[in-house]
Amino acid sequence: MEGIAKVHVDAWKTTYKGIVPDACLDTLTYEEKITLWNQVLADSHQTVFMTENQKGKMISFTGGGKTKANKQESSGYLIAIYILKESRR
Template sequence: MIRKATWADAPAIASVHVESWKTTYSGIVPDVYLETLTVEEKQTLWEKVLRQSDHSVFVAEENGRVVGFTSSGRNRASNGPAVQYDGELYAIYLLKGAQGKGFGRQLVQVLVNNLE
């Protein structure tokens, strides 16, 4: 299930954010940095984002649990080929166990429909 995120989703989004970084970027980003990532820090970030009217955040749920999310808003590019677009995908994250199940495609489709 894909739905618009609410402020109450901030802890779950933060958890997905941190866990997906640790599994996806292990071996790419130094472990020392990955170990510094905390759900509490990201929760503060997502609480702030979810209060902003110019941000759209959607979550993917599986069995009632948030397993992924997207964040989007206005295009932040000031020049170059990306300027032709009004909206931008800021982030997309999925837990490792949720990958390959179509959640990413569904999240992007909802995001695109929201930008239109």
Template sequence: MKNYLIRKAVPTDAAGIANVHINSWKTTYKDIVSDEYLDSLTVEDRTVRWDGILSGSHQTYVCQLEDGSIAGFVSIGKEREKKYEGELYAIYLLKEYQRNGIGSDLFTFAMDALKSQGFSNMLVWVLKENASKHFYYSFNPVTVKEQIISIGGEEYDEEGLLFTL
């Protein structure tokens, strides 16, 4: 029996989502993105950003634990460049909840949500150096794009993975 619920995020989830977002970045991107940049990220700043997102039209879903805290989240919508249909904008899970099925449940939830909206594919961008990217490969994507992005003034290679829904 699962001890968590995946549900649509509401504005009062902003701080919990921000906590997951920042702390996931600090563990996932350690030794990839500069410590200086990661140290500059704050839950307070990200809470303001998420408060704005959650106050408007959005498709962000949280993994809420039995105690009411948020262990992870996923955010989806239309693919931004309009070359594909759907896009997974973000999926993050606190390190202590990784490798127990929650990430797969969030990912599958995102795919199902987009499919129910009539989308037939979903694009996901992932840093090439991200060791966690192998998680995505279990869902059989095709690499369709590559690009260079800037994070904290440094450049990183990113690949676009396309999933059939």
């Protein structure tokens, strides 16, 4: 969870700087996001795909899953796309 938390917090702080107040961004912590993602991934309807660079450092993730009410195999939803600033093109 540490990798997901780091990408989540770091991506927010770079992507939303100037959009979200700094006071809000300054409150984001890795520990808070570790707890969040442990809870999210405990739900069997959730899936996360992570990407690492050639050195094995996590640089992005996407998260989503199937809705509990939806019975179709080919449908679901996307909840998050986070990419570290230095890895974007």
